[in-house]
Amino acid sequence: MNGKNGLTYRDAGVDIDAGNALVDRIKPLVKATRRIGADADIGGFGGLFDLAACKFRDPVLVAANDGVGTKLAVAIEAGIHGFVGIDLVAMSVNDLVVQGAEPLFFLDYFATGRLSVDTAAEVVAGIAEGCKMAGCALIGGETAEMPGMYKDGDYDLAGFAVGAVERNGILPRDSVRDGDVILGIASSGVHSNGFSLVRKIVEHSGLSYAAPSPFSDGETLGAALTVPTRIYVKPVLAAQKETGAIKALAHITGGGFVDNIPRVLPAGLSARVDLSAVKVPKVFGWLAKVGGLDQAELVRTFNCGIGMIAVVAPEDADRVAAALAAAGESVVRFGEMIADPEGPRTLFDGELRL
Numbered sequence: 001m002n003g004k005n006g007l008t009y010r011d012a013g014v015d016i017d018a019g020n021a022l023v024d025r026i027k028p029l030v031k032a033t034r035r036i037g038a039d040a041d042i043g044g045f046g047g048l049f050d051l052a053a054c055k056f057r058d059p060v061l062v063a064a065n066d067g068v069g070t071k072l073a074v075a076i077e078a079g080i081h082g083f084v085g086i087d088l089v090a091m092s093v094n095d096l097v098v099q100g101a102e103p104l105f106f107l108d109y110f111a112t113g114r115l116s117v118d119t120a121a122e123v124v125a126g127i128a129e130g131c132k133m134a135g136c137a138l139i140g141g142e143t144a145e146m147p148g149m150y151k152d153g154d155y156d157l158a159g160f161a162v163g164a165v166e167r168n169g170i171l172p173r174d175s176v177r178d179g180d181v182i183l184g185i186a187s188s189g190v191h192s193n194g195f196s197l198v199r200k201i202v203e204h205s206g207l208s209y210a211a212p213s214p215f216s217d218g219e220t221l222g223a224a225l226t227v228p229t230r231i232y233v234k235p236v237l238a239a240q241k242e243t244g245a246i247k248a249l250a251h252i253t254g255g256g257f258v259d260n261i262p263r264v265l266p267a268g269l270s271a272r273v274d275l276s277a278v279k280v281p282k283v284f285g286w287l288a289k290v291g292g293l294d295q296a297e298l299v300r301t302f303n304c305g306i307g308m309i310a311v312v313a314p315e316d317a318d319r320v321a322a323a324l325a326a327a328g329e330s331v332v333r334f335g336e337m338i339a340d341p342e343g344p345r346t347l348f349d350g351e352l353r354l
Contacts, residue, residue: 012147013113013114013145013147013148014145014147015114015115015145018115018117018145019115019143019145021117022115022117022120022121022124022143025117025121026121026124026125026128027041029121029124029125029128029138030124030128030138032128032132033128033131033132033136033137033138034137035104035135035136035137036053036054037049037050037051037053037054037104037105037137038050038104038105038137038139044140046140047105047107047139047140048139049104049105049137049139049162051104051164054104054164056164056166057166058166058167058168059164059165059166059167060101060164060165060166060167060170061162061163061164062096062099062101062162062163062164062165063160063161063162063163064092064093064095064096064160064161064163065092065158065159065160065161066088066091066092066095066158066159067088067091067156067157067158067159068084068087068088068091068157068192069192069193069195069196069254070195070196070199071084071087071190071192071195071226072084072155072156072157073195073199074195074198074199074209074222074225074226075226076153076154076155077209077222078209078210078220078222078223078226080222080223080226081119081122081123081126082122082123082125082126082129083126083226083227083228084123084126084157084226085108085122085123085124085125085126085127085128085129085130086126086127086129086130086133086228086229086231087126087130087191087192087228087229088108088126088127088130088157088158088159089106089127089130089131089133089134089136089159089161089231090130090134090191090192090228090229090230090231091159091192091229091253092106092159092160092161093106093130093134093136093161093163093231093233094229094231094232094233094251094307094308095161095251096161096162096163096233097163097232097233097236097237097249098171098248098249098250098251098264098308099165099170099171099172099249100165100169100170100171100240100249101163101164101165102135102163102164102165102233102237103134103135103136103161103162103163103233104136104137104162104163104164105136105137105138105139105161105162106127106130106131106134106136106137106138106139106159106160106161106162107138107139107140107141107142107159107160108124108127108138108141108142108157108158108159108160109141109142109144109157109158109159109160110123110124110141110142110143110144110155110156110157111143111144111146111149111150111155111156111157112143112144112145112146112150112154112155112156113145113146113147113148113149113150113151113152113154113155114145114147114152114153115143115145116153119155120143120155123155123157124141126228127141127159130228130231133231133233133234134161134231134233134234135233135234136161136163169240171246171247171248171249171264172247172248172249172264172266172311173247173248174266175247176247176248176264176265176266176269176311176337177269177313177337178269178337178338178339179314179336179337179338180247180311180312180313180314180336180337181311181312181313181314181316181317181333181335181336181337182261182271182273182309182310182311182333182334182335182336182337183309183310183311183312183317183320183321183324183331183332183333183334184273184277184278184305184306184308184309184331184332184333184334184335185232185235185236185306185307185308185309185310185324185329185330185331186230186279186305186306186307186329186330186331186332187230187252187281187303187305187306187307188227188228188229188230188281188307189224189225189227189281189283190225190227190283190284190287190302190303191229191230191253191303191307192229192253193253193254193255193301193302193303194254194301194302197287197291197301198225198287200291201287201290201291202221202225204290204291205290207221208221209221209222209225210222213225214286215282215283215285215286216282216283224283225283229307230307232251232307232308232329234327235324235327235328235329236249236308236310236324238323238327239310239320239323239324239327242323243316243319243320243323245312245313245316245319245320246310246311246312246320247311247312247313248264248265248310248311249264249308249309249310249311250263250264250308250309251307251308252303252306252307252308252309253303254301255300255301256298256299256300256301256302256303256304257271257273257299257300257304257306257346257348258299258300258346259300261273261309261345261346262345262346264311265337265345267341268339268340268341269337269338269339269340270337270338270339270340270343270344270345270346270347271335271336271337271338271345271346271347272335272336272337272338272347272348272349273334273335273346273347273348273349274333274334274335274349274350275295275299275304275348275349275350275351275352276349276350276351276352276353277332277333277334277335277350278304278305278306278332278334278352278353279305279330279332279353280304280305280352280353280354281305284298284302284304284305284352284354285354287302288354289354295348295351295352298352299348299352304352306332306334309334310324311337317333321333335349
């Protein structure tokens with residue numbers, strides 16, 4: 001109570017001053033993400049973006065939104081928050097680039113029961129870093145303090161990205177054919193999908209997130225599991241600009257190879273992939289061993305070491321792979337397209353090298 005004035009918003013659990021302190025803390029982070037088309041400060045009722053300044057000729061806007069899922073539960077329990085901002089950006093901008101789009105701007109939503117300025121600032125710092133990695137501007141967001149909706153210390157995130165692509169550059173193209181090559185681009189680890197199963201396996205292991213990682217020397221289990229999702233935007237756009245040869249891309253997220261590769265396949269074609277070609281990060285071997293996971297469960301839940309695939313003509317495979325490698329990506333020849341109108345959309349050869 002506040003004497004004769006009765007109850008205050010702070011008494012109800014909402015600290016406006018903390019929210020304002022957060023805005024002041026993150027303004028320099030947001031400013032560092034400015035790019036052509038976005039040079040306004042945050043704090044207005046809406047974020048501004050000047051599409052004309054980007055000099056597109058015939059642009060089509062592409063939008064995506066996503067969250068980080070239960071990877072947040074690991075972040076909260078382990079007390080490490082900066083990486084989830086990168087994850088949040090990655091999940092949306094990677095979905096833009098697979099349609100050929102350049103991410104232009106990003107907005108975030110941060111919801112919590114009681115606002116910790118330090119935690120929120122750490123998360124937003126990660127978001128800003130992710131935006132810089134993707135070349136998009138953080139032009140706004142919402143911080144919602146909602147007492148009673150979340151336990152103290154808990155929070156949730158959502159991200160929203162908008163990009164643009166020239167109309168004649170939209171992917172997937174309708175030229176995907178039998179015999180086209182599938183290139184696999186390496187992941188950085190688990191990324192942001194499958195963490196409900198990851199958490200169950202950790203519980204089964206009896207380890208805490210503060211324990212030394214059994215598969216990665218010199219770091220805790222929590223840190224090893226929460227390596228940020230790789231952002232593929234700049235390397236993929238650079239490779240496409242150099243070669244013009246990428247016909248289709250797929251972001252390997254929830255559902256693994258089984259569900260995500262078919263999303264870019266035309267009718268009558270299937271993808272035959274060679275699992276033995278993948279350099280599988282050690283984390284997946286540990287998860288498989290401790291959780292008793294068979295290969296079928298791994299490939300329909302996790303990325304297993306391949307975070308994105310590209311479909312190219314056979315004669316273009318080497319130069320696209322070289323362009324991606326020159327931009328810093330690890331690339332393998334992962335498989336090929338086959339005519340198979342009646343069969344499964346994704347066929348597997350070989351075994352994962354766990």
